[in-house]
Amino acid sequence: MASHVIGLPMDGGAQVEAMFSADPKARFELHWHAEWSVGAILEGRCEFTCGGERQVAQTGDLVVMAPFALHTAGVSPQGFRMVMLYVPHAWVAARFGWPEDRRGVLHRGVWQDRAKADALGDAALSQDGEQVGRLLEQILRAQSGRELMAVERRMGDARVEAVCNALELEDACRIDPGALAQRLGVSREHFHRLFRMAVGMTPAHYARLARIGRAKVLLREGRAQADVAAQCGFTDQAHFSRWFRRCFGVTPGNYMAERQRVTRAA
Template identity: 80%
Template sequence: MKPPATSHVISLCMDDGAQVEAMFAGDPKAHFDLHWHAEWSVGAILEGRCEFTCAGERQVAEAGDLVLMAPCMLHTAGVSAQGFRMVMLYVPHAWVAAQLGWPVAQRGELRRGVWKDDFTARALAQAALSEDGGEVGRLLAQVLRAQTGDALVAVERQMADARVEAVCQALATEDACRIDPGALAQRLGVSREHFHRLFRVAVGMTPAHYARLARIGRAKVLLREGQTAAEVAVQCGFTDQAHFSRWFRRCFGVTPGNYRAVRQRPERAE
């Protein structure tokens, strides 16, 4: 069984009731803009080649490779011209922490972000395609246990400058679109130009770009809660629903409407 040639998302229920999202991507023109996920990202490359950046480093994953990214790691993704098929699973950190015995606000350091394991990659993809939540959970626990170390670090990104950290917290709120950059600079006690330089050094992007990504992340949460795409677009400060839909798809590969439909789908009868 192969993933279809267009991107789509399904929701799987593991044996303990925890939900994991699975995105199937097979579009040779697929490209995902810089973004992050609040969840762990565990991917299996089935065909072709995926070139991406994660935490500022260029990475390449090919058929038979597994990919692992921790929550809040900034990344992009693109694919090679010869074709591409991938399954990416988004796993709640609370579930991972419970499986591996971590405090909920911490995680183990990654050992590897990309490695060859054709057997596990295909097994994980097959379990996701079959919507076998129990087997998906077993394989995810196996992968995460093998590729995370004993040393613990904070789950959330830690900024060296506490002032920038405070600004990031403000930008992550639902009214981030209404915060004026000049007001943020004033809050830090610096000029607007110095604020932009300070923020770029600490975060790696402009405040405006960070605010958009924070709003997209919040939008995902609101869609999960059952709000419509139109309601979410207004709450998260996008110009209109079309503008919101374009950015959501550029980051997550599907439209807000399709994503919400998956989250609202009733569970299959056994």
């Protein structure tokens, strides 16, 4: 299997998701994760953007992205292997003594540490949750500053933030820009400029990403795939499955199967 996700039980009842990818054709659309993303490039090269900045990670590099960081990714056409772990912020905050709505500012997002990258890959592959936890704490502690900031991005405009909250429940295919502009009390053209300045993307794109993220949470809760697709505003299951895989590397069905396996094992 080119990409697959497994769950790793951690201390304190937390669970980290580990995605293994060896697909040289893998491309990930613009998306975010509510968790910390901590990865190791085990072979090959990965080019990606995070927060609008282009980054390159190669064999032996570690990669860290904060919760809700917007990013894309594409890998080298040659041999490629990586592991990416999605770490609940509550688990990180508890270890570092942060309030749950705050996090440390990252020093670096990509750096070379072949020994630690290999160790992280080996621990994840062997499903050694205890060792994975130790390595994650070391990696995040090394790159997190004392200065704290909000976990979620602040829009800077309460009106835009209210629209963003509403878009999480709406179908991007049915968005009426005029109606959204009316909610803000501005013209359609001004609304689009205001939204793009505050959020960095169009309202339709934001809505799709917000619904994909919400769908992942519902799948974790054990909801049926068809129900999740309908509740999150996708045209049908095929439409939902395509976008889920473009963002998270696996189909909703494979994601649910692994979650169920981990639940039974626990």
